[in-house]
Amino acid sequence: MAQIKNRLTPFFENISFDREDNELILNFGPQHPSAHGQLRLMLHLQQEMITKAHPDIGYLHRGMEKMAENMIYNEFMPTTDRMDYIASSSNNYGFALAVEKLIGLEVPRRAKVIRMMLLEINRLMSHLFWLATTALDIGAMTVFLFAFREREYLMDILEGYCGARLTHAAIRIGGVPLDIQDDFIVQLRNFLDKLPQNIKDYEDLLDTNRIWLMRMEEVGVIPTDMALSWGCTGPMLRASGVAWDIRKEEPYELYDEVEFNVPFSDKGDNFARYRIYMEEMRESAKILYQTIEMYEKCVINNETELMAHAPKYISAPKLDIMTQNYSLMQHFVLVTQGMRPPVGEVYVATESPKGELGFYINSQGGPYPYRLKLRAPSFWHTGILTDLLPGHYIPDVVAIIGTTNIVFGEVDR
Amino acid sequence: MAQHKVNYTQDGGLPVALTSIDKIVNWGRSNSLWALTYGLACCGIEMMASGASRFDFDRYGTIFRASPRQADLMIVAGTLTKKHAEFIKRLYDQMTEPRWVISMGSCANTGGMFNTYATVQGVDRVIPVDLYLPGCAPRPETLQYGVMLLQKKIRANKAGNAQKAKRLM
Amino acid sequence: MRAYKPKDDVQAKAYYTDRYYVAPQVPKSDVSEDAVFAADLEAIQAKFEVKEAYIQVEQMVVYINAHDIYGVLKFMRDELSYTQLSEMSAIDWLAKDDTFEIFYQMLSMTKRKRIRIKYFINNGEAVDSVEKLFRCADWSEREMFDMFGIQANNHPFMKRILMPYDWQGNPLLKTYPLEGDEFAAWYEVDKIYGKEARDVIGPEIRDTARVDRYDSERFARLGHEVPKGTEITGDEPANPQEYQEEGGVFLIKKYTKESSKIIDDPQR
Numbered sequence: 001m002a003q004i005k006n007r008l009t010p011f012f013e014n015i016s017f018d019r020e021d022n023e024l025i026l027n028f029g030p031q032h033p034s035a036h037g038q039l040r041l042m043l044h045l046q047q048e049m050i051t052k053a054h055p056d057i058g059y060l061h062r063g064m065e066k067m068a069e070n071m072i073y074n075e076f077m078p079t080t081d082r083m084d085y086i087a088s089s090s091n092n093y094g095f096a097l098a099v100e101k102l103i104g105l106e107v108p109r110r111a112k113v114i115r116m117m118l119l120e121i122n123r124l125m126s127h128l129f130w131l132a133t134t135a136l137d138i139g140a141m142t143v144f145l146f147a148f149r150e151r152e153y154l155m156d157i158l159e160g161y162c163g164a165r166l167t168h169a170a171i172r173i174g175g176v177p178l179d180i181q182d183d184f185i186v187q188l189r190n191f192l193d194k195l196p197q198n199i200k201d202y203e204d205l206l207d208t209n210r211i212w213l214m215r216m217e218e219v220g221v222i223p224t225d226m227a228l229s230w231g232c233t234g235p236m237l238r239a240s241g242v243a244w245d246i247r248k249e250e251p252y253e254l255y256d257e258v259e260f261n262v263p264f265s266d267k268g269d270n271f272a273r274y275r276i277y278m279e280e281m282r283e284s285a286k287i288l289y290q291t292i293e294m295y296e297k298c299v300i301n302n303e304t305e306l307m308a309h310a311p312k313y314i315s316a317p318k319l320d321i322m323t324q325n326y327s328l329m330q331h332f333v334l335v336t337q338g339m340r341p342p343v344g345e346v347y348v349a350t351e352s353p354k355g356e357l358g359f360y361i362n363s364q365g366g367p368y369p370y371r372l373k374l375r376a377p378s379f380w381h382t383g384i385l386t387d388l389l390p391g392h393y394i395p396d397v398v399a400i401i402g403t404t405n406i407v408f409g410e411v412d413r
Numbered sequence: 414m415a416q417h418k419v420n421y422t423q424d425g426g427l428p429v430a431l432t433s434i435d436k437i438v439n440w441g442r443s444n445s446l447w448a449l450t451y452g453l454a455c456c457g458i459e460m461m462a463s464g465a466s467r468f469d470f471d472r473y474g475t476i477f478r479a480s481p482r483q484a485d486l487m488i489v490a491g492t493l494t495k496k497h498a499e500f501i502k503r504l505y506d507q508m509t510e511p512r513w514v515i516s517m518g519s520c521a522n523t524g525g526m527f528n529t530y531a532t533v534q535g536v537d538r539v540i541p542v543d544l545y546l547p548g549c550a551p552r553p554e555t556l557q558y559g560v561m562l563l564q565k566k567i568r569a570n571k572a573g574n575a576q577k578a579k580r581l582m
Numbered sequence: 583m584r585a586y587k588p589k590d591d592v593q594a595k596a597y598y599t600d601r602y603y604v605a606p607q608v609p610k611s612d613v614s615e616d617a618v619f620a621a622d623l624e625a626i627q628a629k630f631e632v633k634e635a636y637i638q639v640e641q642m643v644v645y646i647n648a649h650d651i652y653g654v655l656k657f658m659r660d661e662l663s664y665t666q667l668s669e670m671s672a673i674d675w676l677a678k679d680d681t682f683e684i685f686y687q688m689l690s691m692t693k694r695k696r697i698r699i700k701y702f703i704n705n706g707e708a709v710d711s712v713e714k715l716f717r718c719a720d721w722s723e724r725e726m727f728d729m730f731g732i733q734a735n736n737h738p739f740m741k742r743i744l745m746p747y748d749w750q751g752n753p754l755l756k757t758y759p760l761e762g763d764e765f766a767a768w769y770e771v772d773k774i775y776g777k778e779a780r781d782v783i784g785p786e787i788r789d790t791a792r793v794d795r796y797d798s799e800r801f802a803r804l805g806h807e808v809p810k811g812t813e814i815t816g817d818e819p820a821n822p823q824e825y826q827e828e829g830g831v832f833l834i835k836k837y838t839k840e841s842s843k844i845i846d847d848p849q850r
Contacts, residue, residue: 006502006774030500033450033479037457038497058744059497060454063529063760065729066753070594070760079526085455085550101639102608129458132465148465165462166455166550228665231718244691337596344608346639347687347698349668360687362673365605367596375669375687383721409454412494412744496746498770523787530753530762531745533770534786 022046026394030059034137034398037408039382045394053389055382061412068372072338073099073173076372081167083376084410086129087122089158090352092171097252098348098359099173103313103341108305110298111175112253117188117291118158118170119253120284124195125154126353126405127277127284131202134274134402138215143205150191150198157187173339174314175307185292192285199281206274216271220388220400223268230387231380234355235280236404239273241266246351258290273403313339338367347375354378354405376410435571442485442511443564444474449484449504453491456518456550460490463553473560481507486563487540488556492520493533505540513567515559516542519549590677591756610636618693622662630654641696648684648701652710655686655699659715664688664697667716670723672730674756680705682732686712708733729754748773761788 029040038059044052064083068076080095081088093115100107107115128151135143155165160181162170170176206212222232227240237244243264247255263279265272308314315334316327343365349358355377362371381404389397452460464470464477478484481504493501505514516536519525522545524534536542543566546559613623613635619642623635626644630653633645646654658664666689673683686699703709709726711734712719723734724743731752733740742749750765751758761767771783 006506007776008499008503008774030497031451031453031504033477038453058742058746059494059500060492061494061496061531061744062492062527063531063753066758066760067527067529082455082526085458104608133461145466148462149467152462152465152467165552166458226717229715229717231666231668231716242691249691249694337598340596340603340605342606342608344610344638345643345698346608347641347669347696348639349689349696356668358669358687360669360671360685363608366599368594371673373669373671379721380718383718386720387717495766495769499773502774528788529760530758530766534788538783538786539770539774 028397035401036133036406039408048393050389050392053386055385057382058412060408064413065372065374068369070368072367074338078169081169082409083374083413084352084354084407085166086407087126087353088166088168089118089122089170090357092169093119094350094352094357094359096171096173097350098346098361099341101348102344102346102361102363105174105308105310107175107308108303110303111306113291113294113298114176114180115171116253117288120288121154121158123284123353124281125151127281130277130405137398137402138212140205140212143202146201153191157184160184172307174310179306188288188292192288195285199278203278215399216274217269219270219396220403221269222384222388226387230384232384233377234351235273235276236355236381238262238264239276240268246349246356252350254294258287260287270399270403340365340367352377354407354410374413376413378406378410382406382411439568439570443567446475446486446560447478447484448475448486448488449481450477450479451487451489453489453493454520456490459550459553460488460517460556463556468553468557473557475560482509484508485511486513486515488515488517489521489536490517492527493536494531495533498533498539501536502539513543513563514540515544515546515563517546517556518551519547522547525549592759593756608638610638613637613642618695622697625662626654626657629657641698643698643700645700648703648709651701652712655712655715658688663692664690666691667718670719672726672732674730674754676705677756682730684709708735710735711737713737
């Protein structure tokens with residue numbers, strides 16, 4: 001077969017620096033090792049100073065909202081895994097909670113406790129991953145190796161629970177499919193007991209490191225009004241002086257029963273964000289200890305329900321399906337046709353590790369959502385680069401992208 | 414995937430010197446596969462995990478390089494979208510020969526669960542692929558196994574032969 | 583006879599619905615039930631025309647006129663402390679009455695309340711950009727333009743954001759099929775190799791259950807692979823896949839289970 005020539009022409013924006021105003025246009029991405037995914041940045045440079053930044057996204061746009069319109073509700077659950085693939089259970093949870101609010105379900109307490117455990121483990125995993133990759137981008141290889149080591153422990157625990165390392169699909173609409181495995185608590189306790197020392201190790205490496213401080217302090221300062229205007233949420237907003245954590249302010253699940261603090265800073269720079277991630281890991285550990293106690297209380301009180309009881313929407317427990325005719329028929333209809341939530345719409349926001357993860361669902365009474373909008377925090381955390389990068393130098397770009405903690409499965413959806 | 418066992422001493426009556434060169438060149442090539450950091454989506458995280466402390470990819474001589482000009486293995490880890498397809502071709506063309514491609518994960522193999530307008534249905538519509546790894550996402554062990562199979566494939570080939578074109582070329 | 587499929591909505595449909603099935607409603611309650619929402623609604627009503635307002639799932643939904651949107655959001659941001667625009671997008675009602683429904687999800691951090699502002703526009707009309715009020719609307723409106731083709735007036739950079747600039751079609755319209763149209767199917771081939779390569783590369787394989795026994799490159803013949811183009815007779819020798827060649831290769835020893843230490847507990 002004859003060779004087919006491709007039609008791609010070279011990009012000339014990379015070499016158009018020979019203009020009269022001496023402006024260099026630099027193309028960063030879409031495949032850059034420290035862009036945390038497929039971010040493309042067009043940077044207008046005056047010497048080394050960025051004068052204009054133009055982020056170009058969509059290189060990982062896979063059409064999830066369109067998929068949702070063509071899938072029954074339960075079928076969409078594994079797709080949410082692939083949004084923020086660093087912490088997939090938080091996405092599962094956000095979607096499950098939105099549908100539960102839509103149909104007005106109350107989840108059993110034991111399932112709530114297990115869900116909180118999963119959410120906080122995912123938060124820890126996400127923050128550890130953030131620390132690893134950001135440190136690697138800035139040149140701290142040791143922290144990368146340390147943080148991935150701890151992350152693997154957590155992945156082992158979750159793998160024991162749901163069988164997958166990365167894409168868990170561990171939460172169902174109406175509860176959780178399984179009880180936690182026997183050694184879950186033991187392993188989690190082991191991990192949590194070691195975690196403070198691990199976090200201290202990272203901080204010893206970074207907090208007084210001159211290179212780290214120079215790359216982080218006073219770099220990428222986001223003022224409060226800019227953060228609000230760009231729709232920043234999560235650690236990005238808390239670093240800019242607004243102590244807003246949905247877990248605290250609009251508590252869902254059992255977050256109103258646990259004690260934890262919301263760390264925030266009014267500096268708004270990279271270093272503030274770094275400190276907030278580290279403090280949030282400690283707070284997550286605190287929450288996890290309390291959920292372990294809550295779980296043990298559930299065991300003592302003999303609360304064994306894991307799925308809500310709603311025959312119109314949720315399949316009966318496996319034992320009933322296997323033994324009772326009506327449950328089997330119900331299950332068959334729910335699997336083949338899907339549940340039909342009531343007509344209406346709902347927007348539910350949860351605090352994912354990156355920020356406010358919202359699901360807007362418009363249901364017209366059919367088994368498929370009429371419209372599903374995914375509000376992913378990283379989308380606007382990428383958009384803010386437009387206003388944030390001008391005035392910074394080229395080496396700061398990598399540090400700033402690192403601390404915004406963007407994940408492109410979520411940005412492009 | 415050529416999978417026959419290699420018997421270097423009986424190789425079509427070619428001179429012994431030539432087979433030795435084959436052997437030593439293939440030994441060098443297969444044990445220093447420098448991979449391009451081509452993490453596109455979720456599989457990219459598992460690719461990073463296999464490069465990190467627990468799975469330690471450096472044992473195989475696989476070091477991740479950020480520049481396609483320094484790499485001879487492209488691990489396409491993640492969903493290739495139509496918007497990105499052009500760039501994978503550009504980067505593939507920039508890699509020096511001989512070059513190999515591992516398609517990691519269901520999305521890169523066939524489009525996977527993303528049967529939508531925006532996803533390229535298999536990376537082999539754009540560039541030729543040597544090895545397909547199943548899984549969503551494949552575990553780091555799968556990737557390591559895949560690299561071992563690729564090493565075996567490289568050792569089985571003639572070093573002097575031009576790369577066998579599979580598709581599109 | 584071919585089954586009738588509506589052209590104006592090609593998304594998946596329930597294959598069976600009971601004739602007498604009446605879908606239940608998510609309960610709507612009156613705004614007066616919540617003091618904070620009632621006060622907010624009164625303040626908005628004093629200045630702008632409100633068509634409908636109710637509370638659904640703990641959030642207030644307010645329908646306004648399309649031309650009021652900039653004023654309402656400015657009023658809400660400055661006077662009512664709804665300082666964040668969480669999300670905005672459109673809903674496609676073209677099949678029903680040729681309109682789009684636009685929603686803006688607002689958040690007040692001091693009151694801890696969320697309001698959804700909504701309005702309808704006709705097909706082909708543009709919305710007023712609120713990018714001057716909330717910078718995040720810059721990208722949201724671009725996404726809306728990309729996905730629905732709804733233009734925003736006074737927007738600084740009305741270009742596609744998620745799809746490539748040379749893309750054709752608006753993917754989230756109900757008339758756009760999930761698998762994409764003809765243009766989408768050949769986009770990457772046309773762009774990289776040109777139209778004449780379509781025959782060589784072939785159409786996309788979108789049947790997820792398809793197994794081709796003559797496909798020598800994919801998964802159908804795992805363990806019995808043959809080179810591409812080889813005639814497949816059905817009695818190919820098996821190629822068992824091992825980690826290494828027997829006895830190892832040059833300078834590398836074969837790994838055996840006996841000579842290695844196995845760590846069972848990763849949490850050691």
